[in-house]
Amino acid sequence: MLHPHAPIQHARPGGPALSKPMVIAIDGPAGAGKSTVTRMVAHRLGILYLDTGAMYRAATVGLIEAGVALDDADAVATWVNQRHIDFDDHGQVRLDRTVMAREDIRSPSTTAQIWRVANNGGCRHHLVRLQQELLAGRDAVVEGRDATTVICPDAQLKLYLDASPEERARRRLAEWPANEPRPELTEVARQIRERDDRDRNREVGALTLSDEAVHLVTDGLRIDEVVARIIAYAVQRQPFLLEKLLADQLTVGRSRQPGYVSVAHGDPGEGWQLGLTNPTLDRQPGTTTALSRNHGGRQAGTLAQGYAVLVFAGRGEHPGHVVALPMLPQTWYVIEPGCWHAVVQQPGTICAWAESRGIHEERMELTADHRAELDAYVDVYLPK
Ligand code: DC
Numbered sequence: 016m017l018h019p020h021a022p023i024q025h026a027r028p029g030g031p032a033l034s035k036p037m038v039i040a041i042d043g044p045a046g047a048g049k050s051t052v053t054r055m056v057a058h059r060l061g062i063l064y065l066d067t068g069a070m071y072r073a074a075t076v077g078l079i080e081a082g083v084a085l086d087d088a089d090a091v092a093t094w095v096n097q098r099h100i101d102f103d104d105h106g107q108v109r110l111d112r113t114v115m116a117r118e119d120i121r122s123p124s125t126t127a128q129i130w131r132v133a134n135n136g137g138c139r140h141h142l143v144r145l146q147q148e149l150l151a152g153r154d155a156v157v158e159g160r161d162a163t164t165v166i167c168p169d170a171q172l173k174l175y176l177d178a179s180p181e182e183r184a185r186r187r188l189a190e191w192p193a194n195e196p197r198p199e200l201t202e203v204a205r206q207i208r209e210r211d212d213r214d215r216n217r218e219v220g221a222l223t224l225s226d227e228a229v230h231l232v233t234d235g236l237r238i239d240e241v242v243a244r245i246i247a248y249a250v251q252r253q254p255f256l257l258e259k260l261l262a263d264q265l266t267v268g269r270s271r272q273p274g275y276v277s278v279a280h281g282d283p284g285e286g287w288q289l290g291l292t293n294p295t296l297d298r299q300p301g302t303t304t305a306l307s308r309n310h311g312g313r314q315a316g317t318l319a320q321g322y323a324v325l326v327f328a329g330r331g332e333h334p335g336h337v338v339a340l341p342m343l344p345q346t347w348y349v350i351e352p353g354c355w356h357a358v359v360q361q362p363g364t365i366c367a368w369a370e371s372r373g374i375h376e377e378r379m380e381l382t383a384d385h386r387a388e389l390d391a392y393v394d395v396y397l398p399k
Contacts, residue, residue, distance in 0.1 A: 035171075036150075036152055036153050036154045036155070037062070037154045037155075037171055037172075037249065037252075037253050037256060038150070038154070038155055038156075038157065038167050038169070038170040038171060038172075039056065039155070039156045039157070039170060039171070039172045039174070039245065039249055040157050040158075040162035040163040040166065040167040040170035040172070040173050040174070041053050041156065041157065041158040041159075041162060041163075041173075041174045041175075041176055041245075042158070042159060042160055042161065042162050042163045042164070042173075042174070042175050042176070042222060042223075042224075042228070043158075043160075043174075043175050043176035043177055043222075044177065044178075044183070044207070044210075044211045044214060044222060045183065045187075045207060045210050045211070045214070046178070046183030046184070046186050046187050046207055047176045047177050047178045047183060047233060048176060048178065048186065048233050048238065048241065049068075049158045049176050050066060050068070050158065051238055052176065052233075052238060052241050052242055052245065053066070053156050053157075053158040054066075055238065055242045056156050056242055056245050056246060056249075057155070057156040059242065059246065059260075059336070059338075060154070060156070060246065060249070060256065060257075060260070061259070061260065062153070062154040062155055062156060063149075063150070063153050063154065063155035063156070064106065064155070064156055065146065065149060065150060065155055065156070065157040065158070066106075066108070066158060066159075067142070067146055067157065067158065067159035067160075067161075067162065067166065068158070068159055068160075069102075069108040069120060070100045070108060070142050070145065070146065071129050071132050071133050071142065072108070072115075072120035072121065072125055072126075072129060073100050073108045073109070073110045073115045073120055074095050074098060074100060074110070074132045074138065074142070075120075075125050075128050075129045075131065075132050076110070076115055076119050076120055076125055077094075077095075077098060077110045077111075077115075078091060078094060078095070078128075078131070078132070079125070079128065081094065085128060085131045086131075088131075088135055088137075089137075091131055091132065091135055091137075091138065092135050092136075092137025092138050092141075093137075095132060095135075095137070095138040095141060095142075096137060096138070096141045098110055098111055098141075099111055099112070099145070100142065100145055101145070101149060102149075108120065118192065122192065122195070123192075123195055126210075130210075130213050130217075133160075133213075133214070133217065133220070134213065134217045134218075134219070136218070136219040139161075139165075139219050139220045143161070143165055143166055143220070146159075146166050147166060150166075150167070157170070160214050160220060160221070160222040161220035161221075161222070163175070163225060163227070163228050164220075164223055164225060165220055171249075171252040171253060172229075172245075172248055172249050172252050173225065173227050173228040173229065174228055174229050174231055174245060174248070175224045175225075175228040175229070175230045175231065176231050176233060176241075177224075177230060177231065177232045177233065178232065178233045178234050179234055180204045180207045180208050180211070181200070181204055182233075182234045183204075183207050184200050184201075184203040184204035184207055185200065187203050187207070188200060188203055229248055231244060231245070237384075237387060239336070239384065239387065239388050239391075240387050240388060240390075240391040241391075243337065243339075243388045243389075243391035243392050244391045244392075244394070244395055246338070246392075247339070247391065247392045247395035247396060248395060250340060250341070251341070251395070251396070254340075254341070254343060255267075257338060257340055260338070261327055261338065261340075263330065263351065263354075264327050264329070264330060264350070264351050264354035264356075265325075265327065265340075265348060265349065265350060265351065265354075266348075266349040266351070267346060267347070267348055267349075268315075268346065268347040268349065269343075269345065269346050270345040270346070286371070286372050287315075287369045287370065287371055287372070288369065288370060288371075288372055289367070289368070289369050290367070290368050290369075291319065291365055291366070291367055291368070292358075292360070292365070292366050292368055293360075293364070293365060294323075294359075294360030294361065294362055294363075294364055298357070298358060298359060298360055299359065299360065299361065299362060300359055300361065300393045300394075300397045300399070301390060301393070303326070303357050303359050303381070303386075303389060303393075304380060304381055304386070305357070305378050305379060305380050305381060306326070306328055306334055306355040306356060306357050306378070306379050306381060306385075307355070307356060307357065307376040307377065307378050307379075308353060308354065308355050308356075308376065308377045308378075308379070309350065309351075309352045309353065309354075309356075309370075309374055309375075309376055310352060310353070310374070310375050310376070310377065311352065311371075311373050311374050311375055312352060312370060312371030312372070312373055312374035313349055313350060313351060313352060313370065313371055313374070314349070314350045314368060314369070314370040314371075314374065315347050315348065315349040315350070315368070315369045315370070316342070316347070316348050316350075316358065316366050316367065316368045316369075317342070317345075317346060317347045317348070317366065317367050318342040318343070318344055318346075318364070318365075318366055319365040319366060319367050320363070320364060320365040321360065321361050321363050321364030321365065322341070322342075322360075322361045322364060322396070322397055323341075323342045323358055323359065323360040323361065323364050323366055324339045324340065324341055324342065324358070324359040324360075324392065324393055324396050324397060325339065325340050325342055325348055325350075325356065325357075325358055326338070326339045326356055326357040326358070326359060326389060326392070327339070327340075327354060327355065327356050328354075328355040328356070328385065329354065329355060330353045330354045330355070331353075333379075334355040334379065334381070334385060336388060337381075337385050337388040337389045337392065338392075339359070339389065339392035339393065339396065341396045342366070355379065357389075359389075359393055359397065361397050
């Protein structure tokens, strides 16, 4: 995970128009799975993760420890405005440079008092300013209640992550601290509804599902499927987002002039063979069950007609997480030897392929987890 002190990297193909940082803003009610999912998206993309809820939690713990009168809104705002809140190198929240213990900031008794800070306009103004400073010029995934509306109104991707109160109550109970009395599911669901009401109805920084946000309901979805969907939505907004991560598996050659594209040099002594592919029955959305791995040469493909998705799952003996890219027109994708890959083509699609002679392919069946991840990407890129 990158943290706020990590160096900023902005090498981007395509020049200044694409050099704006990629910001993914995620809002949603308590317990919708935001923290887990957001952390994983940031980790997979290698960009900053900003957990704004942790900042509200840190301020609340600090207020309680300092003995500030919690029902005095002015005293609360004055105290919070004098605090500096940020994160250490491991992503742990700090109040005036002191790391706050996770058990303290996440304890149910802290959670019950957070509204004193969250509903206080003076506190919110200060925290939003600190959050925007942490984000300045960085690629980031930001989660909270006002990430899409107040902190990052210009985010390229806005998501509203949701789940039913019962599903959220089940998730909360699954991680309930062993040393705290365990409430009934219906009681946790009641508290969640109460917190939703507070989050949705406060005068400042209210949780809102705006028209611009993708509404993603996570009931019944596995975490990896949610992560895959979010990355797919992000790639739709920034097509070259994944290239850096796949640099050892994929070379992308884009045309500078219509009709001319520079493809990788063939392997020395090996000619290239060319061909066109139609989507076979096992290569269409929802039907892909296996990945291949090349030995002894490279493959290069480009889209001639229709829509297709290129799938990667890492190098090595076993495929890792599935990542998929929509194939862009006028672009050649060169697949490096040794990486697990597949192509998913919509019916009616034609791809042109070149591969070095002497190449041979190994095949591996996808696991159920891999297929779920793959289907999540394909659902976004090639909707039915
Ligand atoms: O995401 P979380 O559960 O850790 O957030 C803790 C509380 O902080 C939650 O009750 C709402 C509040 N919050 C907020 O008002 N604005 C944010 N950007 C993030 C959290």
